[in-house]
Amino acid sequence: MSKKGKGSAVAVNAAGENKRPLLVSLHYYRGFYVMFLPVLIFAVVFHYLPMVGIRYAFCTYKGIKAPEFIGLGNFEKMISMPGFWSAFGNTLVISIVKLLLNTFMAVILSILLNELRNLKFKKFAQTVVYLPHFMSWVVTASVFTLILSPTNAGLVNSILIKLGILDEGVYFLGSQDWWRPMYYVINVWKDTGWGTIIFMATLSGISPELYEAASMDGAGRWNCMRYITLPALANTIITVLILNLAKIMNLFESVFVLQNDAVVKQADVLQTYIYTQTFNSGALPDYGYTTAVGLASSIVGCILVLVCNKASYKVRGRGIV
Amino acid sequence: MKVKKMLAAGMAATMVASLGLTGCSGSSNDSADTNTQANSETAAQGGDSAETEADASAESDVEKPEKIKIMVDGTVFTQANARDKFEARWEELTGIDLEIIQPDHDAYYDVVGQTFASGPENWPDAMILSSSYYTGYAEEGALWDMTAAWENSDLKASGRVTGEDVIENMKIDGQLYGFPVTRGNGCITYVKKAWLDNCGLEAPTNYEEYLAMLEAFTTGDPDGNGVNGDTYGVSAAGIIAAEAPYTNYLPEFYQDAYSSFIKGDDGVWYDGFTQDNFKDALGRLREAYAAGYIDKESLTNGTNDCRNKFYEDKFGVFTYWAGTWNTNLKTNLEAQGLDGELVALPPIAELGAYTERNSPVWCITATCENPEGVFKYLIESMLDGGDMQTLWTYGVEDVHWSTKAETVCDNTYEEGQFHFEESLERPGTQYTKAHIDPMLSIVTWENDPGSAAIPEESKNSQQIFNDNCVQAQLVPSTEEMATYNGDLTTLKNSIIADVVVQGISIDEAYARFESEGGAQWSQMIVDSLNAQ
Numbered sequence: 106m107s108k109k110g111k112g113s114a115v116a117v118n119a120a121g122e123n124k125r126p127l128l129v130s131l132h133y134y135r136g137f138y139v140m141f142l143p144v145l146i147f148a149v150v151f152h153y154l155p156m157v158g159i160r161y162a163f164c165t166y167k168g169i170k171a172p173e174f175i176g177l178g179n180f181e182k183m184i185s186m187p188g189f190w191s192a193f194g195n196t197l198v199i200s201i202v203k204l205l206l207n208t209f210m211a212v213i214l215s216i217l218l219n220e221l222r223n224l225k226f227k228k229f230a231q232t233v234v235y236l237p238h239f240m241s242w243v244v245t246a247s248v249f250t251l252i253l254s255p256t257n258a259g260l261v262n263s264i265l266i267k268l269g270i271l272d273e274g275v276y277f278l279g280s281q282d283w284w285r286p287m288y289y290v291i292n293v294w295k296d297t298g299w300g301t302i303i304f305m306a307t308l309s310g311i312s313p314e315l316y317e318a319a320s321m322d323g324a325g326r327w328n329c330m331r332y333i334t335l336p337a338l339a340n341t342i343i344t345v346l347i348l349n350l351a352k353i354m355n356l357f358e359s360v361f362v363l364q365n366d367a368v369v370k371q372a373d374v375l376q377t378y379i380y381t382q383t384f385n386s387g388a389l390p391d392y393g394y395t396t397a398v399g400l401a402s403s404i405v406g407c408i409l410v411l412v413c414n415k416a417s418y419k420v421r422g423r424g425i426v
Numbered sequence: 427m428k429v430k431k432m433l434a435a436g437m438a439a440t441m442v443a444s445l446g447l448t449g450c451s452g453s454s455n456d457s458a459d460t461n462t463q464a465n466s467e468t469a470a471q472g473g474d475s476a477e478t479e480a481d482a483s484a485e486s487d488v489e490k491p492e493k494i495k496i497m498v499d500g501t502v503f504t505q506a507n508a509r510d511k512f513e514a515r516w517e518e519l520t521g522i523d524l525e526i527i528q529p530d531h532d533a534y535y536d537v538v539g540q541t542f543a544s545g546p547e548n549w550p551d552a553m554i555l556s557s558s559y560y561t562g563y564a565e566e567g568a569l570w571d572m573t574a575a576w577e578n579s580d581l582k583a584s585g586r587v588t589g590e591d592v593i594e595n596m597k598i599d600g601q602l603y604g605f606p607v608t609r610g611n612g613c614i615t616y617v618k619k620a621w622l623d624n625c626g627l628e629a630p631t632n633y634e635e636y637l638a639m640l641e642a643f644t645t646g647d648p649d650g651n652g653v654n655g656d657t658y659g660v661s662a663a664g665i666i667a668a669e670a671p672y673t674n675y676l677p678e679f680y681q682d683a684y685s686s687f688i689k690g691d692d693g694v695w696y697d698g699f700t701q702d703n704f705k706d707a708l709g710r711l712r713e714a715y716a717a718g719y720i721d722k723e724s725l726t727n728g729t730n731d732c733r734n735k736f737y738e739d740k741f742g743v744f745t746y747w748a749g750t751w752n753t754n755l756k757t758n759l760e761a762q763g764l765d766g767e768l769v770a771l772p773p774i775a776e777l778g779a780y781t782e783r784n785s786p787v788w789c790i791t792a793t794c795e796n797p798e799g800v801f802k803y804l805i806e807s808m809l810d811g812g813d814m815q816t817l818w819t820y821g822v823e824d825v826h827w828s829t830k831a832e833t834v835c836d837n838t839y840e841e842g843q844f845h846f847e848e849s850l851e852r853p854g855t856q857y858t859k860a861h862i863d864p865m866l867s868i869v870t871w872e873n874d875p876g877s878a879a880i881p882e883e884s885k886n887s888q889q890i891f892n893d894n895c896v897q898a899q900l901v902p903s904t905e906e907m908a909t910y911n912g913d914l915t916t917l918k919n920s921i922i923a924d925v926v927v928q929g930i931s932i933d934e935a936y937a938r939f940e941s942e943g944g945a946q947w948s949q950m951i952v953d954s955l956n957a958q
Contacts, residue, residue: 168539169566186913250723250726255723276723276927280928365726366922367725367924369916381913382913386908386912387558387907388911394909
């Protein structure tokens with residue numbers, strides 16, 4: 106009896122202690138909560154409510170008749186389709202290589218920009234390297250299709266032929282060997298400049314005194330970069346890598362506008378696979394199956410976020426989520 | 427901490443499970459019930475011949491709807507092109523309130539899908555659907571069976587319909603769920619007359635001559651700029667097109683081969699990709715591509731790229747839409763200072779006939795309250811041979827077309843001369859048609875006010891096409907088709923590109939088709955089609 110009575114008294118106490126401060130604090134910070142309300146509504150309406158659609162992953166659904174529950178049928182089909190595995194592998198490989206390359210190039214470019222002494226030229230160079238980021242992928246694809254054309258109109262092939270490196274033009278975007286390298290090059294061109302912003306910010310935070318001290322000790326530019334700049338950037342590089350790793354399953358537009366029938370085995374990623382399944386079947390799409398593929402992609406993305414979080418704890422002593 | 431994590435995991439699992447269970451319990455879905463009811467009505471309307479006769483007798487008693495709600499794509503005048511005037515004129519002619527839902531043309535089928543999924547209460551009375559969506563929605567029971575309405579219509583009884591074959595071709599299992607108000611049209615091969623003359627060639631009539639022409643255009647100096655070999659024969663937006671009829675951009679190479687499902691004369695479905703004639707076609711394409719006769723960039727070309735290259739005089743043979751596009755190509759070539767005369771080729775002997783795509787159709791949804799009324803006052807009236815046909819073919823007088831004496835876009839017209847007005851959306855250009863292309867009409871129209879305004883070359887190419895085409899078959903939608911055809915099409919297109927562009931052997935290509943599951947999926951789809 107006494108135990109029961111003690112337990113309920115604790116619960117009442119605990120409830121009482123928790124409730125009162127919450128209400129008080131809600132009232133005290135009511136202005137902030139009112140300001141937060143639009144964000145909360147936006148998040149619920151546009152991020153959480155659409156999640157209700159996840160249920161279709163367990164059904165067949167063509168948009169007319171009611172969804173028919175089939176359990177894990179869509180997932181069974183998914184793992185039996187070679188197209189899915191090909192797209193899954195491509196997504197991981199293309200995204201990770203792209204991420205590493207873009208980050209590496211952004212670091213190099215940042216260091217080079219940081220070495221510029223003429224402030225006006227530095228600003229100009231920064232603006233020029235940022236610009237490609239603002240071009241749409243459709244325009245970018247059109248421009249590079251022209252530059253990489255296998256005909257006389259193609260700038261790259263013309264130069265290579267004139268230099269005697271090639272006898273005839275290479276169809277870079279239609280070649281199974283060349284498509285991925287070209288895709289990486291185009292991505293580096295488009296996104297490296299933008300990627301430098303965060304590194305430039307870190308570099309500007311390095312105390313000039315460190316460089317002065319190093320030069321007094323006889324360090325040249327190379328040693329300054331090696332022993333001051335790069336160590337200072339290391340934490341930022343890891344943070345950028347970790348944060349971007351969580352987004353690698355979202356690859357779509359850049360691949361979609363550059364891929365073609367000849368390179369589908371090398372280029373098809375999960376999002377383009379979903380698109381093909383939805384729009385190219387010649388019949389009403391089964392939204393259930395495409396939702397299942399999308400859900401699988403999200404789960405992998407989610408796992409990556411958790412892995413990144415763990416990695417972040419190890420490296421930085423704090424998580425990202 | 428562990429307790430918290432377990433609680434969080436438990437809550438997440440509960441949420442997913444509850445979402446799955448609530449979403450997939452079919453019994454609780456209102457739309458399913460409504461659809462079942464709609465399907466029952468549809469079946470009753472389509473299946474009972476006695477009732478069909480009753481409908482026939484009631485044809486004259488069709489109730490006039492008070493309001494019709496339609497969903498249309500960009501082939502109907504858009505808001506920027508005075509759709510309100512079009513709507514007002516339509517309402518004036520019928521006395522019916524018309525509500526037009528017109529999503530962005532490029533996103534039309536996304537919106538159609540969302541509208542169907544949002545529940546029958548949101549469905550419009552009628553809508554435009556392309557052939558692949560038409561069969562799918564018809565088989566899902568979302569469309570009203572208009573067979574009886576058509577069979578007993580005044581339009582059919584009038585004897586003015588010249589395209590009954592086009593209408594028949596849109597039937598699914600003998601029932602009509604969508605009405606094509608025009609022919610589907612298709613692609614015809616155009617050759618630059620000046621290039622033929624420069625090479626001393628006549629228009630080809632068989633594959634041998636066609637290939638000789640391509641060789642002359644690739645290795646010779648057809649554009650007369652004094653340089654041999656700086657041009658090529660033919661270009662296309664893809665070695666195989668993304669939509670049916672898939673072989674229509676390079677028909678002289680594909681000839682009688684087809685990459686997708688077709689029904690033979692014996693009524694049995696088969697996959698054209700697995701036939702020997704398709705392997706032969708791949709061989710022809712590979713040889714021509716390797717020889718440089720086909721644009722090296724065909725794989726990455728869009729139709730716009732092809733048109734631009736054609737205007738830049740880079741190649742001489744272009745298979746593109748018959749009719750109005752003949753004039754568009756000619757005008758654009760002339761704008762570049764080139765000779766715009768094009769020879770529209772009758773199909774070469776080995777090809778036999780061009781393929782006409784399935785026309786988009788006007789459908790009435792299964793939940794429409796007065797489908798007979800909508801058929802009569804909306805669809806049938808589009809081809810009335812009078813004011814309504816004029817409205818759907820040319821638009822509103824003095825807004826989209828006129829017969830007044832005036833100068834439009836530097837063209838001067840006399841009083842009484844039919845001409846199109848300047849486009850509201852694209853100033854500096856004139857309208858060329860409204861929803862119905864007059865050259866693709868499926869009815870005779872004696873008082874067509876604009877027939878004299880159609881350029882001769884457009885008429886000519888359309889006539890050659892119409893006289894030498896077969897209609898693409900309407901492929902029914904099956905479960906297996908929905909499940910496997912996306913992967914199958916991707917695999918087939920990849921194999922075609924492998925053979926033509928990468929140059930792999932045909933045996934190797936078909937071994938890949940087997941090993942990657944293509945043959946199995948193909949057979950499953952064929953079986954499902956034949957089981958219908």
